[in-house]
Amino acid sequence: MxxxxxxxxxxxxxxxxxxxxxxxxxxxxxxxxxxxxxxxxxxxxxxxxxxxxxxxxxxILRGSGKSNSAGVCILETHANGVSDPVRGLARMVQVSDSRTLVDLTVRGVSPGTYHATIRETGDISRGAASTGGIWDAVKQLAGFSQPRGMFGTLEVGKDGRGSAFLDRPVSVWEIIGRSMVVSKQQQEGAFQTEDRDTLVGVIARSAGVWDNDKTVCSCSGKTVWQERKEQVGKGML
Known part of the structure; x- marks a missing residue:
């Protein structure tokens, strides 16, 4: 820290x-x-x-894990007429060959239970509606009873805020470039682009410890302090 x-x-x-x-x-x-x-x-x-x-x-958290073991996903609503579409942030850290921890936070959405899933593609041109099905890589070979892209749920309170710490049997490299969807809708339902409570973002590689101790995400080039001030201003941290 x-x-x-x-x-x-x-x-x-x-x-x-x-x-x-x-x-x-x-x-x-x-x-x-x-x-x-x-x-x-x-x-x-x-x-x-x-x-x-x-x-x-x-x-702030400066870095975690080894090279290529961290990811970040900024979650947004694609509904029209929203002044600030950013509604969530997911930080991912791989702690072993096939185990990744996900620190997920959302705000500004309606109360209820939300499902977090990794989707087949990173196409968010129509929000969650264009991301494809749940990522289901090697489920049978690995002996999983459900798709590994089903990351879990989080509860949002009356204040519109919610957070969850998820633990999944995946490697970060497998999900970089795919999208994450956080929504009240069922995982395989037809997502509506105008649903303000359906959030989506593309998973990007994040700097691991000693990789780059100043840049939080290789996709934006922002320093960790710039990113933190921005997220605090949006009520995310």
Whole structure:
């Protein structure tokens, strides 16, 4: 984790204490000189950032995993007449040969249960309606009872916000360039482009640790701080 010098205090006990309360963190090390925290575990990235922010500091996740093991997907509605179509963000980190963790957050949608799926194509020209069926790679060979593209569900509350930490038997390289759909509609239903509660985005490669510690996504070229300020302004983080 990294925090700007103006908000990074010399007393780290309160930060360590806050992180120590987060489920899934196995190890915490601090480097005051470089203004970094090194954290090991399975906690959701969003929960780590929230814990640090609760101490009055600013923070972002600089990188995770090895080269080619991280992805990001900005989820948007394709309905007309929406001033800000961005409604969600999914960060993906591969933690083993066939296991990827997904930190999924949405906001500005109606309450209810949403299904998150990976689709066959990255064609979002008509929103979710043009993405094809659920990605179903090697289901039979791997012995899965359902398509690996069925990532799970998340619950959105009355405030229009929801988040989920998903764990799926996939590798990041398999899903780069495909699309993710988050919708109330059934996974194989006919998506309606004008449905404001159906979100879609193309999965892009994200910088892994030490690959590029400044750029969050190779598709946009934005620095991690630029991207974070933008997402905070949209209520995503």
């Amino acid at each position: 990294v925090s700007p010098p103006s908000t990074f205090g010399t007393d780290l006990d309160d930060v360590k204490g806050a992180l120590g309360k987060v489920d899934g963190i196995a190890k915490i090390e601090a480097n005051l000189k470089d203004q970094l925290f090194y954290i090991e575990g399975t906690a959701a990235p969003s929960s780590i950032v929230s814990a640090i922010e609760a101490t009055g500091r600013d923070a």
